[in-house]
Amino acid sequence: MNLLQLIIIPIILFLLLIYQRNLKNQILTRLIFTLIFLGGIVITLYPKLLDAISQFLGISRGIDLLLYFITILFYFSFIKIYSKLRSQEKTITKIIREVAINEAKKMD
Amino acid sequence: MQNNDTYIIIPAYNETEKIKETIDPLLGKYNVVVVDDGSKTSVESFLEGTGVYYLKHLNNLGQGAALRTGMDFALRNGCKYIVHFDADGQHNYKEIPEFLNTLESGDFDIVLGSRFIERKNIEAIPKLRRYLLRIAKLVNNFITGVKLTDAHNGFRAMTSEAAEKIRIHQNRMSHATEIISEIKRNKLRYKEIPTYITYSDYSQAKGQSGLNSINIIFDLLIGRLM
Numbered sequence: 001m002n003l004l005q006l007i008i009i010p011i012i013l014f015l016l017l018i019y020q021r022n023l024k025n026q027i028l029t030r031l032i033f034t035l036i037f038l039g040g041i042v043i044t045l046y047p048k049l050l051d052a053i054s055q056f057l058g059i060s061r062g063i064d065l066l067l068y069f070i071t072i073l074f075y076f077s078f079i080k081i082y083s084k085l086r087s088q089e090k091t092i093t094k095i096i097r098e099v100a101i102n103e104a105k106k107m108d
Numbered sequence: 109m110q111n112n113d114t115y116i117i118i119p120a121y122n123e124t125e126k127i128k129e130t131i132d133p134l135l136g137k138y139n140v141v142v143v144d145d146g147s148k149t150s151v152e153s154f155l156e157g158t159g160v161y162y163l164k165h166l167n168n169l170g171q172g173a174a175l176r177t178g179m180d181f182a183l184r185n186g187c188k189y190i191v192h193f194d195a196d197g198q199h200n201y202k203e204i205p206e207f208l209n210t211l212e213s214g215d216f217d218i219v220l221g222s223r224f225i226e227r228k229n230i231e232a233i234p235k236l237r238r239y240l241l242r243i244a245k246l247v248n249n250f251i252t253g254v255k256l257t258d259a260h261n262g263f264r265a266m267t268s269e270a271a272e273k274i275r276i277h278q279n280r281m282s283h284a285t286e287i288i289s290e291i292k293r294n295k296l297r298y299k300e301i302p303t304y305i306t307y308s309d310y311s312q313a314k315g316q317s318g319l320n321s322i323n324i325i326f327d328l329l330i331g332r333l334m
Contacts, residue, residue: 093169093279097177100143100163104181107155107162 003058012072029080036073113188114138114208117178119171120195121145125154126310130194133201135159138191141181143174171262172283176276183271190271192264196311199263200304207265210299217270217296220256221263221303229304234312240321251328252289256300260284263303270296281320282327 043050043066050062059065116138120127127142134140140160144151146168155162163181165174175192182190189211193199203221210219223229223241233241241260248259262284266274274290276283291298 089279090277092167093173096165096167096169097173097180100165100177101181101184104161104163107152107158107160 003056007057008068008072032076112139113186114191115178115182115185115187115189116140116191116193116204117175117182118142118193118195119145119174119178120147120151121168121171121174122147122149122314123151123154123195126197127151127195128154128158130197130201131155131158131160134193134204138204139182139185139187141178142195143178143181145169145171145174170278170280170283172276172281172286173279175283179271179274179276183268187268187271190266190268192262194262194311196314197308198305198311200306203263203301203303204265206301207263210301211265211267215297216299218264218266218291218298220258220298220300221261222256222258222300223261223303223305224257225300225302226304229302232305232307234307237307244321244324247325248285248288251285252292254288254292254298256288258300259288261303261305263305266296270294278327280323280327281316282324285324285328 047062050065054060054062054065057065059068116134118127118131118140120142121144131140131142135158140158142151142155142160142162144162144164146165150164152162152164161181163177165177179190189208191204191207193201193204199221207219207221210216223233224245230238241258245256245259249255264287273294273296274287276286276290278286290296
């Protein structure tokens with residue numbers, strides 16, 4: 001196992017755990033995405049930086065690091081969006097239920 | 109038997125006039141609540157003059173959601189007992205008193221129907237369905253830890269207290285397993301009693317495909333993670 005895996009994997013697992021309970025945490029999400037956005041800009045301006053970071057972590061190419069990173073990002077985004085959808089589904093159900101009960105008829 | 113405190117919840121989706129056959133023997137004896145789950149063709153016209161309560165979901169949500177809506181309605185009306193009953197004629201209304209008597213004894217909070225207690229009931233189940241149900245039983249035991257002989261039977265009766273405690277967040281068919289989990293979570297006292305399910309061409313055509321079991325398992329696993 002290289003250094004990258006040793007660091008990244010626990011971080012992922014830890015974040016997934018937080019995400020599970022706190023999927024509505026807007027600030028954390030916004031912070032993360034802002035950092036990613038800024039990071040993207042920096043890497044674009046200084047591509048050699050990406051290579052340097054990946055070397056440090058034990059991966060030969062910067063592009064590989066980027067790939068791993070994007071994969072993780074994808075999983076996060078998916079969980080986040082799915083969770084939001086589930087939450088909305090519950091809200092919609094509540095509303096439809098309330099309307100149904102309020103408009104109940106006795107078929108005499 | 110306080111029958112006017114008993115509410116029979118019947119979820120309905122795209123049912124035909126046949127629903128009249130199902131509700132007819134219940135009229136006058138119990139409070140019948142038909143919850144139309146956003147059917148394309150409303151079942152309302154078939155219910156004229158029957159005296160049943162009619163509720164309608166604006167959009168199709170699923171049988172689990174329809175049951176929960178019916179239960180909430182019954183609870184708001186001060187019910188004592190709630191019965192879950194299918195619209196398609198699969199359930200036998202003559203067995204309802206047995207369910208209610210079991211609750212009336214005060215020893216149980218929820219009574220579940222089972223096709224697998226009496227031989228004649230088991231033999232009535234079409235082979236493929238029987239096979240799938242046996243698998244469902246194993247999946248259910250694994251997921252909920254509650255060992256039942258029939259893990260997917262829509263014929264149930266419960267006290268109002270049980271109805272209040274049971275959460276149904278799974279709108280679609282996985283509600284059946286969710287209810288069982290809820291029995292465990294709330295430490296409800298349950299009992300299975302034999303029920304005879306009639307499989308007619310009509311109900312078979314309306315029923316779930318065997319493949320839906322995969323959807324159910326998926327829903328449950330994701331539900332656990334999220």
